[in-house]
Amino acid sequence: MNIQNKVAIVTGGCSGLGLATAIMLSEQGAHVHVFDIQEKSEALERLHTVTYHQVDVTNEEHVRKAIDAIIIADKALHICINCAGIAPAAKVYGKSGVMSLDLFKKTIEINLIGTFNVLRLAIEKMVLNEAIDSQDKGIIINTASIAAFEGQIGQAAYAASKGGVASLALPLARDLARENIRVNTIAPGLFETPMMAGMPEKALKSLQNMPEYPKRLGLPEDYAFTVKYLIESTYVNAECIRLDAATRLPAK
Template identity: 50%
Template sequence: MKIENASAIVTGGASGLGFATAKALTEKGAKVALFDLTGDKLEASAKELGAVAAPCDVTSAEGVSAALETAIAANGLPRIAVNCAGVTHGERIVGRNGAASLDAFARTVQINLIGTFNVMRLVAEKMAHNDALDDNERGVIINTSSVAAFEGQIGQAAYAASKGGVASLTLPAAREFARSGIRVLAIAPGIFSTPMMDLLPQDIQDSLGAKVPFPSRLGKPAEFAQLASHMIENTMLNGECVRLDGAIRLEPK
């Protein structure tokens, strides 16, 4: 699929991997709408990119539906959707203070997995009404998993479970949407430089980067965006969760 002039939605688009992806798509000529929580960061990011600000909570059916209408009114029916909205949570299942917080586990799954599914189902419904392009393609959806889906560390139960769910969604969704000409993919990034990572001291960031076999550094958001762009443009890519991790395999802790 050609990115130029395509209508694109990026969740979590105000910062991190989402902003980098939105920036890359904008530079390739896409008409982009940023889905993120209401706030100055969303407005500033949308202004910087010349994108549409579509505030919403990805876990809300009504909120995402309203944001979709905002995006469609400005840019037309979506052909591209990249889900980057997500949170992290670290906690042992049974720690020194007892059993883990069920609310924290549920919140992580609610945002990372259910939020992704919520956006995917509503966007796919709209994409199916697009005119068919080459190979009868009407759209592509890319979700964000994590290497933690496959090698979750101690303390990552909630995060690993949520990202494992995202990875597992990929193939059944791709098979179902095939009849509508919609591809579904996922990216499983390793240790990347994001706003959350930037809060850590530099020596810790360097230590984490050194664990990556090659290149021995943190991943760059622009590299995530580069892979997402290639996935959009390569129609044969479908139903796959692709690791983007410099060959790292996470240790137990």
């Protein structure tokens, strides 16, 4: 798929992986629409080719209204990148007792149900696109995490939510094969994102030493580069790509 002049949604696009992706798509000539529950960020404000929508990804009405506005403005939808998510840490049983059920539900609702909510409503518009010479009508790229496969202590809710996202790729790709819509997943490792902000310096240095090579945290631009590859590589479908510099998470 050629990115130029395509219409894209990026959830969680006000910061981190989503912001880097919105910037990349904008630079490649796409019409980019950012969905985020946060207020429009200063960095996003500088991107005049990006349209911001304040959207709760778990809210069907919010998402449907925003997508309808995209169709009115740009007449089509081709790309959906789901980056919105949270990463709370809590043991199933710890010093304060059992994990809050509300915390578990909230994590699943935002990371898994929110991802599914956006992609299903995006697909509803993608199927209306014309497929020229059997090329893509659309592409969905979801964000899992290596915690889906090696969840650490305190990551039960997060790992469960991201495991669900990772497992969506194949059945969705099979469901949508006849519609010429591809579905792929990126599972980032340890990345420099707002989720890392506020961590003690000692903890950050320990994390930076975990990747085998290169010995650094991933950059949001690394994620955006992988998004670009997946959009442009028509034969890649139903994949979950680990983006982690050979990191394997220990228990803690």
